[in-house]
Amino acid sequence: MERGDSCDTDLSLGLGLPTIIRQQQLNPPPPPLEPSLTLSLSEEIYGSTTTPKEARLSSPHSTISSFSTSNIKKEKLDVGGEETEVERGSASRAREREREREEEDEASAAARKKLRLTKEQSALLEDRFKEHSTLNPKQKQTLAKQLNLRARQIEVWFQNRRARTKLKQTEVDCEFLRRCCETLTEENRRLLKELQELKAIKFSTPPPPLFMQLPAATLMVCPSCERGTPSSSFLGRSLLL
């Protein structure tokens, strides 16, 4: 189990959640005016196995997932593009506007909060990845619908998954090569030592005679092919030890 998975456990519930999300958990806001894509998994898909804690875990992110960064950027641009009340010379209204703006900043900060997929979503994605590491558009759409996510999120998840699988494999290969290198280095060391020992033996004992007086008949027979080879080269080799 990877460390990151632990975020789906009972630990750390509510930790790190921005004030606004915690407030939402305590006092659920009225229904949003805009359509909200929710991450929480319906019982139709996963039955009633989702615990209340898991539901609470997924719910803060549910609204979040409906925002893309481009939306956030757009929000910021929209806010920044407005003429301020200070410029109009109305201090009190400017202060009020400032407060509203701060609230909007908090809201967009909450929207920036990172989506964390639920255990069930991750599990299903993993299953699909095991079957196919890439998806065609239709599979992507189906999976997105099944998980209540956007197709783009599915696409990104698969891209990241492929990249990280590849990285992991590279690390495994690297480790394998490192071990091979170690083994070969050790073998090389052993062979060099053996060679030195053999050389030591060779020079410590008197060298055998270079030439042997062989009977004349054997000079004509090649020991490997057992054919008569009266050539001078064979003769020379057969005499040389």
Place this chain on the structure above:
DNA sequence: GCGGTCAAGCCGTGTC
């Protein structure tokens, strides 16, 4: 689609 990167969130550890 891939590689690189950013940033949110979680966890373990050390310090007070």
Place this chain on the structure above:
DNA sequence: GACACGGCTTGACCGC
């Protein structure tokens, strides 16, 4: 126990 900090995981984006 609370807090700070560093490391890690992972969703998302960008440029090619």
